[in-house]
């Protein structure tokens with residue numbers, strides 16, 4: 735089905751078309767265009783406990799806009815502006831899954847076929863605003879979906895990494911380890927997450943999924959250097975400015 739927003743080439747626009755957000759791809763000059771960002775909440779047991787959850791409930795999701803992406807420059811530190819309207823900005827290091835082939839009702843057995851690649855990402859969170867939103871039963875948008883809230887490292891093709899089902903995931907702040915976990919500790923693994931998510935939304939090429947964070951989330955301040963790492967991929971280095 736054609737949608738008007740997909741016809742920029744044939745339609746006169748009253749303002750310039752917004753640019754497409756793209757991610758660097760390891761070993762390539764070509765880039766990956768971002769369509770939507772989906773995020774899974776509380777997907778590691780220890781982190782779910784630190785956030786007040788117990789037991790295995792179905793995964794739940796929130797989103798960030800595509801242009802909240804802060805793409806990494808290969809081998810360099812990227813600057814992230816400390817956002818306004820918070821005094822408790824937290825880091826959450828996460829495995830990011832990039833969708834190359836879309837669909838809905840994607841089964842666990844077919845989920846791997848939909849994955850183009852993986853990256854290290856940070857789901858930066860205004861924890862104070864999130865706590866207020868939880869208390870009052872309001873949406874998380876201002877806590878999660880603000881400008882530059884999604885720093886993401888170089889993408890690695892799944893054809894070179896294989897399925898990312900285990901491996902250390904860590905986050906250092908100023909050289910000190912803050913978060914430690916293993917991808918195998920996810921409550922809902924990547925394939926199960928794709929199965930759940932694709933019941934609610936038709937996944938499309940260009941979609942990203944943040945798959946949740948291990949325990950150890952905490953505040954960052956202006957001047958801090960964050961380094962997120964997942965075994966087998968380039969690290970993500972972010973300086974708070």
Ligand code: MN
Pocket residue numbers: 773774775776826828857944946947
């Ligand atoms: Mn998160």
